[in-house]
Amino acid sequence: MRKAAAGLRRKEEPLRPESELRHLTPSPLLEFSPSAPVSGAIPFSLPDYLELVDVLGRAIHPAKRGVIPESTPAILSRLDIDFDTFIATADQFLSGFGSAVGTPQHLAALAEQRQCRYLRGVGQARSVFGRAA
Known part of the structure; x- marks a missing residue:
């Protein structure tokens, strides 16, 4: 992992202070x-x-x-995520959720806040976070 992390920043780019980076537009x-x-x-x-x-x-x-x-x-x-389940589903982790990731309780609260019946991903949340809705 050290090799991969070292290759993330180009050698010719100097490190910039956080005060300078704060003003940049966030990337997707x-x-x-x-x-x-x-x-x-x-x-x-x-x-x-x-x-x-x-x-x-x-x-x-x-x-x-x-x-x-x-x-x-x-x-x-x-994060209270079951490690074995996370590793088994990591490649599809985000696709199992819709517009939000969280425990079943958090997804239910967000659905209520957005005034919708449900949010996609409650089943995935139960699997990954190991909690009942």
Whole structure:
């Protein structure tokens, strides 16, 4: 994973301060494509990306505002996602949901807030988050 992470930033691009980056327009989300080099895709799997985010969040650096303490559980545990189910369904994780991802309770509350009968993905939410609606 270190090799993949190191290749994400071009060597000729200097790191820019956060105050400068704050003013940029957000880019659309990219899809994950671990097996094929797809233009405009993140070149590894979603579980690897989540692990990368978790590891980088735990790294201590003077230019970082904060750090995830070592005592904090891994990201999938913090999100209350069943690891085995997530790994088995990661390639279809987002396609199983509609416009939102969350626990069945959160999806039901969002449907109520949007004044609609349901949101697609409650079955996927039960499978991944392991909770009843």
